[in-house]
Amino acid sequence: MQFTTLTPVNVLTGFLGSGKTTLLNRWVRQASMRNTLIVINEFGDIGLDHQLITQSDEQAVVEMSSGCLCCTLRGDLSQTLQQAIAALLAEGKPAPSRVVIETTGLADPAPILQLLMTDHWLAHRFQLDSVVCCVDAANGEATLQAHRESQRQVAIADRLLITKTDLVDEARLAPLANQIASINPAAEQWQVVNGNLSPELLVGAGLFRGDSQRYQVDQWLKSASYHVHHAADYRADKPQQSSISAAVGQPTSQPTLTRHGENINAFCFCVEDPITPDALENWLDLLMSLMGEKMLRIKAIVHLTDRDEPLALHGVQHIFHPPAPLPPSSVNDRVSRFVFITQDVAPASVAQLYTFFTSSKEAL
Numbered sequence: 001m002q003f004t005t006l007t008p009v010n011v012l013t014g015f016l017g018s019g020k021t022t023l024l025n026r027w028v029r030q031a032s033m034r035n036t037l038i039v040i041n042e043f044g045d046i047g048l049d050h051q052l053i054t055q056s057d058e059q060a061v062v063e064m065s066s067g068c069l070c071c072t073l074r075g076d077l078s079q080t081l082q083q084a085i086a087a088l089l090a091e092g093k094p095a096p097s098r099v100v101i102e103t104t105g106l107a108d109p110a111p112i113l114q115l116l117m118t119d120h121w122l123a124h125r126f127q128l129d130s131v132v133c134c135v136d137a138a139n140g141e142a143t144l145q146a147h148r149e150s151q152r153q154v155a156i157a158d159r160l161l162i163t164k165t166d167l168v169d170e171a172r173l174a175p176l177a178n179q180i181a182s183i184n185p186a187a188e189q190w191q192v193v194n195g196n197l198s199p200e201l202l203v204g205a206g207l208f209r210g211d212s213q214r215y216q217v218d219q220w221l222k223s224a225s226y227h228v229h230h231a232a233d234y235r236a237d238k239p240q241q242s243s244i245s246a247a248v249g250q251p252t253s254q255p256t257l258t259r260h261g262e263n264i265n266a267f268c269f270c271v272e273d274p275i276t277p278d279a280l281e282n283w284l285d286l287l288m289s290l291m292g293e294k295m296l297r298i299k300a301i302v303h304l305t306d307r308d309e310p311l312a313l314h315g316v317q318h319i320f321h322p323p324a325p326l327p328p329s330s331v332n333d334r335v336s337r338f339v340f341i342t343q344d345v346a347p348a349s350v351a352q353l354y355t356f357f358t359s360s361k362e363a364l
């Protein structure tokens with residue numbers, strides 16, 4: 001896979017009224033956002049948000065209304081971008097150097113990420129750079145309790161912005177910050193008033209940074225932010241978890257229990273020895289077919305028995321991006337690390353399925 005020519009895409013999500021448009025308006029006015037194509041998805045025939053974006057010659061704003069990108073408009077994203085880019089070129093303007101997609105407040109961002117991986121035209125031209133999620137400081141806690149979409153938006157994000165912090169006391173911010181960190185421990189958190197935040201903090205969460213021309217494996221995977229489960233601890237001959245996973249300083253492994261009884265789990269599964277390609281394929285295939293809907297996001301650096309260079313994997317629900325080979329120098333060891341963000345799937349289920357395929361491989 002060739003990363004260098006792909007245009008970065010930032011997905012801006014967050015529940016209804018959480019401050020997405022306010023942020024976008026400030027964000028795209030920054031000099032570093034020149035030549036950005038903004039796609040705004042709104043419900044209803046007469047969307048308003050696109051009118052709230054200050055337009056200039058340096059940005060193009062296109063609106064996708066009458067439906068939600070995560071449900072009914074999936075096929076339209078590719079068409080919308082193709083038309084918008086063709087229109088820019090016809091006006092003698094350059095193709096965009098970045099695309100920002102603002103979702104509806106009720107959107108599940110996972111299908112939008114899937115689209116970027118599966119749509120042939122999109123996948124060959126764009127790569128996900130970051131998912132930015134706004135969480136309203138005043139309503140965020142209640143919204144998270146009540147709305148599954150809001151939990152999934154937080155769980156899948158690379159950057160979590162607590163917005164409207166001018167409306168609440170410091171004392172109310174801490175519980176919300178803890179709540180969203182328990183759902184998504186690896187995402188950077190920032191507090192924002194009226195969308196005022198440096199644009200540099202919102203971008204650059206992808207595996208490859210075009211501006212630096214390098215792979216940023218640690219910043220992308222952030223495996224150290226998660227509670228770690230080791231494959232060796234789940235072997236049939238070793239029923240007890242070792243003390244490694246209970247080491248001091250490990251993030252909590254407590255799932256975040258929502259009102260609907262759904263657990264968001266964010267964890268890292270480590271495999272010390274290189275994995276056979278068959279075991280990897282069988283394990284991931286079964287995971288996706290049994291639990292795909294509940295796999296919000298998977299990122300992994302994988303070492304296989306039959307190749308020296310590590311592979312980067314990125315999956316959303318049932319879909320995986322084609323594996324990207326990385327230069328061996330981009331990692332420090334041969335440990336495979338899989339970061340999972342799941343809804344209602346315990347780490348033990350993922351680990352035990354892995355054990356099944358690896359310990360019984362002679363029988364397969």
Ligand SMILES: Nc1nc2c(ncn2[C@@H]2O[C@H](COP(=O)(O)OP(=O)(O)OP(=O)(O)O)[C@@H](O)[C@H]2O)c(=O)[nH]1
Binds near residue numbers: 015018105
């Ligand atoms: N006090 C305060 N109000 C804010 C802030 N950010 C946004 N708002 C207000 O909150 C309301 C909703 O903000 P929007 O930016 O439209 O939120 P949105 O997420 O785009 O809303 P939808 O498109 O309806 O989902 C607006 O009235 C904003 O002016 C903030 O930091 N402080």
